[in-house]
Amino acid sequence: MTAAATAPPQFGNAAVPVPYRIVSRVAETADTVTVELAPVAQALPVFEPGRFAMITAYGIGDVPISLSGWHGNRPVHTIRAVGAVTRALCQAAPGAVIGMRGPFGTTWDVSSAAGHDVIVVAGGIGLAPLRPVIRRVLAEPTAFGRVSVLVGAREPAEMLYRDELRRWAARAQVEVIVDRAADGWTGPVGLVTALVAGADVDPAAAVAFVCGPEVMMRSAARALIDRGVPAAAVRVSLERDMRCGVGWCGHCQLGPLLICRDGPVVNHPVAAPLWDVREL
Secondary structure, three states: OOHHHHOOOOOOOOOOOEEEEEEEEEEEEOOEEEEEEEEOOOOOOOOOOOOEEEEEEOOOEEEEEEEEEEEOOEEEEEEEOOOHHHHHHHHOOOOOEEEEEEEEOOOOOHHHHOOOEEEEEEEHHHHHHHHHHHHHHHHOOOOOOOEEEEEEEOOHHHOOOHHHHHHHOOOOEEEEEEOOOOOOOOOOEOOHHHHHHHOOOOHHHEEEEEEOOHHHHHHHHHHHHHHOOOHHHEEEEOOOOOOOOOOOOOOOEEOOEEHHHHOOEEEHHHHHHHOOOOOO
């Protein structure tokens, strides 16, 4: 990834949330929703795939949420309810006003993958930050080579974007796997890393985008590299306790990096030694 393509953007006051209104809400699973947001007045700069917003539930707090798409010029975010703030955001109905700061962080640098085969490996909610990548490469079939999308979920009911997965399968190799089967499930059961061996790409000429739980990303990156994907062509999205978004507070420091500023997207050679750093 080039520094110019992935450097954090310049913006004004990073500490003040900009009001956005929820204009649509789609329940993806029992605990995950996708919301489309429109600015109440002022709009934030355009979010590129990979970057994130600090989204505020007024009176409760804020959390980092990566972009999961665009509807026209409106940002779309997929949120899983795992704490007080995300529960409040997931329960908010269309018409509710929330706050956003950003965009923050580095991008997936999708343009630099032009001319290459593309492998996307997603685990659980990690599919959300990768959805703009998939949409981009499928929208420009002449710019990219073969595309393989490998998706894992804990169980079938937790699979995100099911209708979209079926549409993607008409234009790319799409493979899904679950940790635990359920009644009626006829697909494979196991870890998403098991799908890497069957990716229909030229590994030496491929660029990989990986997002999910850290243990999954470590295993997937190793499987991709063992398959022949160059380590520098494997991109992962790191996650830490990001609060300010611009490297002021230091909560997200990992080794020499401040993940909100220097990440979340980094190449595997950057991530690999950091995964072995013990946190305080």
